Amino acid sequence: MAVDRLLKPLGLQARPEDPGPYWPRRRAERIHHPFLFLLTPPGAGSTAVARHLADRADVGGLHASFEGQRLVRGLMDRDQWLDHKFVDYEAVLGAWSARIAEAERSRSHAFFLEKSPPNLVRYEALFSHFAEYRVAVTNRAPLTCIDAQLKRYALPGYRGVPRDRVVRDLARMWIWRSGLLRAAVERNGHPLLTYEGFRRDPDAILTAFGLERKSGAQAQEERPESAQVLMLSTVERRIVAETVAEVPELMTFFGYTGEGD
Numbered sequence: 001m002a003v004d005r006l007l008k009p010l011g012l013q014a015r016p017e018d019p020g021p022y023w024p025r026r027r028a029e030r031i032h033h034p035f036l037f038l039l040t041p042p043g044a045g046s047t048a049v050a051r052h053l054a055d056r057a058d059v060g061g062l063h064a065s066f067e068g069q070r071l072v073r074g075l076m077d078r079d080q081w082l083d084h085k086f087v088d089y090e091a092v093l094g095a096w097s098a099r100i101a102e103a104e105r106s107r108s109h110a111f112f113l114e115k116s117p118p119n120l121v122r123y124e125a126l127f128s129h130f131a132e133y134r135v136a137v138t139n140r141a142p143l144t145c146i147d148a149q150l151k152r153y154a155l156p157g158y159r160g161v162p163r164d165r166v167v168r169d170l171a172r173m174w175i176w177r178s179g180l181l182r183a184a185v186e187r188n189g190h191p192l193l194t195y196e197g198f199r200r201d202p203d204a205i206l207t208a209f210g211l212e213r214k215s216g217a218q219a220q221e222e223r224p225e226s227a228q229v230l231m232l233s234t235v236e237r238r239i240v241a242e243t244v245a246e247v248p249e250l251m252t253f254f255g256y257t258g259e260g261d
Contacts, residue, residue: 022074026094033100035133036209038066038115039123039184041177043148044140045195046115052202053113057211060109062099069116071095083121089129111211120180135188136208137181140195141256142244143237146170147230167236171243175250182253194254 036059040046050066053059062068069075072095079085100112111134119126127133140148149170158166185192191208198205206213232240244251251257 022077023088023091024072024095025091026098027090028093028097029090030129030131031093031097031100032131034111035130036111036113037119037123037127037133037135038113039120039135039137039181039190040115040117041120041139041145041174041181042117043145043152044138045148045198046117046138049138049195049198049205050113050115052198053205053209053211056203056213057206057209058110058214059113059211060103060107060111061113062096062103066113067116068092068096068099068114069118071099075116075118080118081121085122087122087125089125093129120177120184123184134209135184135190136205137184137190137192138195138198139178139181139192139254141254142171142174142240143230143232144195145174146240147232150231164236164239167232167239168243171240175244175247178247178250178254182250192254196255 036053038046038049040049047065050061054061054066063070069080072092074088075092103109103112123135127135139145146167150166158169161169181192184190193204193208203213230237244256
């Protein structure tokens with residue numbers, strides 16, 4: 001499979017050992033509490049989007065990162081992006097149900113937001129276990145998306161791999177994941193709001209999910225996209241631009257230029 005060819009030759013490292021069980025012992029078959037799912041690649045600014053949602057609407061998270069995968073060791077393994085990975089959904093739902101119950105004891109929420117990036121390869125199977133949910137899709141321009149991954153977590157996973165090869169691989173991964181995002185929009189009609197669009201109009205994410213501002217939340221003024229200081233060298237930017245230039249229709253779909261901006 002395409003993702004196998006992208007990941008395996010680069011020798012991605014396993015994540016640190018977790019003393020907890022690989023799949024939690026608590027079981028559940030279905031979650032009835034309303035959920036919001038944000039389909040997003042890594043490095044797309046989804047945490048800022050999630051925090052804005054939690055601030056503006058009656059929305060909580062299963063984890064401080066709004067990524068439920070962090071409650072389940074089996075979802076955090078190095079094979080998390082393989083669409084044929086076995087997922088024990090009853091164990092996942094059991095862990096998430098327990099966290100919902102724990103959160104509800106201190107404060108109830110109309111919705112819980114879930115945005116674990118690997119959901120992108122298995123969202124249809126995941127959604128089938130939820131009684132009520134809404135979905136939105138987000139993406140970010142290649143240069144800033146790749147730069148964010150390099151700043152935060154990508155390099156340790158590519159230990160020993162030349163940096164130019166890492167950058168080229170991340171550009172190819174951006175193409176692959178963006179193709180999945182586009183399919184989610186076109187096939188299922190899920191609303192799309194890019195990170196750049198969110199920066200211009202933060203409350204547009206409320207519209208995408210069909211939410212209203214909670215009582216006491218004031219309307220927020222538009223804030224222009226601030227310039228991001230990129231870690232990418234001129235050569236690395238050219239690598240990204242040349243790689244994404246292979247998919248002009250995909251770039252156009254998300255409103256991005258051929259330079260990867």
